[in-house]
Amino acid sequence: MSxxxxxxxxxxxxxxxxxxxxxxxxxVLWFTGLSGSGKSTIANAVEQELHRRGVRTYLLDGDNVRxxxxxxxxxxxxxxxxNLRRISEVSKxxxxxxxxxxxxxxSPFRVDxxxxxxxxxxxxxxxxxxxxxxxxCESRDPKGLYKKVRAGEIANFTGIDSAYEEPTxxxxxxxxxxxxxxxxxxxxxxxxxxxxYIS
Amino acid sequence: MSxxxxxxxxxxxxxxxxxxxxxxxxxVLWFTGLSGSGKSTIANAVEQELHRRGVRTYLLDGDNVRxxxxxxxxxxxxxxxxNLRRISEVSKxxxxxxxxxxxxxxSPFRVDxxxxxxxxxxxxxxxxxxxxxxxxCESRDPKGLYKKVRAGEIANFTGIDSAYEEPTxxxxxxxxxxxxxxxxxxxxxxxxxxxxYIS
Numbered sequence: 054m055s056x057x058x059x060x061x062x063x064x065x066x067x068x069x070x071x072x073x074x075x076x077x078x079x080x081v082l083w084f085t086g087l088s089g090s091g092k093s094t095i096a097n098a099v100e101q102e103l104h105r106r107g108v109r110t111y112l113l114d115g116d117n118v119r120x121x122x123x124x125x126x127x128x129x130x131x132x133x134x135x136n137l138r139r140i141s142e143v144s145k146x147x148x149x150x151x152x153x154x155x156x157x158x159x160s161p162f163r164v165d166x167x168x169x170x171x172x173x174x175x176x177x178x179x180x181x182x183x184x185x186x187x188x189x190c191e192s193r194d195p196k197g198l199y200k201k202v203r204a205g206e207i208a209n210f211t212g213i214d215s216a217y218e219e220p221t222x223x224x225x226x227x228x229x230x231x232x233x234x235x236x237x238x239x240x241x242x243x244x245x246x247x248x249x250y251i252s
Numbered sequence: 253m254s255x256x257x258x259x260x261x262x263x264x265x266x267x268x269x270x271x272x273x274x275x276x277x278x279x280v281l282w283f284t285g286l287s288g289s290g291k292s293t294i295a296n297a298v299e300q301e302l303h304r305r306g307v308r309t310y311l312l313d314g315d316n317v318r319x320x321x322x323x324x325x326x327x328x329x330x331x332x333x334x335n336l337r338r339i340s341e342v343s344k345x346x347x348x349x350x351x352x353x354x355x356x357x358x359s360p361f362r363v364d365x366x367x368x369x370x371x372x373x374x375x376x377x378x379x380x381x382x383x384x385x386x387x388x389c390e391s392r393d394p395k396g397l398y399k400k401v402r403a404g405e406i407a408n409f410t411g412i413d414s415a416y417e418e419p420t421x422x423x424x425x426x427x428x429x430x431x432x433x434x435x436x437x438x439x440x441x442x443x444x445x446x447x448x449y450i451s
Binding site: 066104110117122145146150151 | 264296300303308309310311321324334338341342345346349350
């Protein structure tokens with residue numbers, strides 16, 4: 054046995070080290086809004102602008118989470134809560150990795166969003182309300198879901214026969230109907246800069 | 253309704269964009285070995301050296317996974333498999349984010365490690381065998397677990413009364429008993445460089 058083994062110890066790279074390397078204050082931008090409100094579209098536009106500035110980001114959405122980590126979950130109340138719990142735990146890991154994380158999930162209930170916020174230290178949860186009138190969401194209907202709801206093929210759909218609880222004090226309130234995608238994205242990036250998440 | 257909404261489209265920052273920004277080829281360094289073999293210690297030393305070089309990394313281990321994302325899981329066979337499934341899905345997300353991920357879990361069974369490897373594209377799974385004789389692990393006993401096993405307080409302990417299946421062809425074979433921590437870490441970093449994961 055080599056004597057060096059006796060004194061083996063553990064030291065590690067910290068969240069603060071990684072954030073410094075990335076020149077940012079890590080946090081999650083938690084996008085919430087109706088289906089078709091533009092959460093993913095605006096989150097993608099924000100990510101593009103941040104990437105252009107060299108800011109390290111990652112976007113969690115249905116595409117990369119539902120078919121992977123959360124593919125064992127359905128849409129019961131219990132699974133809905135577990136779905137958001139895992140997304141928040143993964144967001145926390147990405148924050149610990151020193152990144153700006155963006156999440157794009159309807160997350161219609163205040164209590165659920167509150168639970169996410171409480172898991173994270175002060176200032177690491179940024180609630181972004183993508184505020185689009187439901188008539189506009191329905192007219193966009195990017196996934197054809199509203200059509201299916203109206204045809205009676207889907208039940209418990211947020212905004213139609215299941216509640217969407219609007220954020221009461223979102224950190225960023227984005228009114229998509231009055232502005233272009235680029236303007237909405239700029240509003241969010243400006244907030245990040247003004248609040249010193251990025252320089 | 254603003255006409256700009258009609259043409260809303262989605263474009264996104266890709267894995268390749270993020271990898272380019274980070275100047276690396278993302279992958280997971282999957283550390284496997286007995287309890288007390290030095291997985292976490294060496295993974296931490298590797299991460300420190302990579303960080304010193306400006307390489308973006310993240311380390312997943314018991315500390316940040318068991319008490320967060322996987323805190324609902326126990327130690328049944330089913331939960332053990334779900335534990336590794338989630339860790340691999342999260343590793344996949346970090347790879348997609350353009351990082352070099354390090355994982356430090358005993359992961360004693362070949363079939364489980366094989367399952368992780370198969371989830372990832374060719375070249376993104378790097379098996380790192382931390383090879384330490386069990387006598388040495390037991391003499392180190394950093395968590396006092398071997399002592400508890402010998403006292404009959406823990407059963408089904410890897411290497412004692414539960415199998416550890418050594419990797420047959422690990423990508424990196426680290427013999428900790430012959431080298432210092434720094435030398436073991438250097439062996440891994442050299443491999444990453446020689447295989448063009450980092451420059």
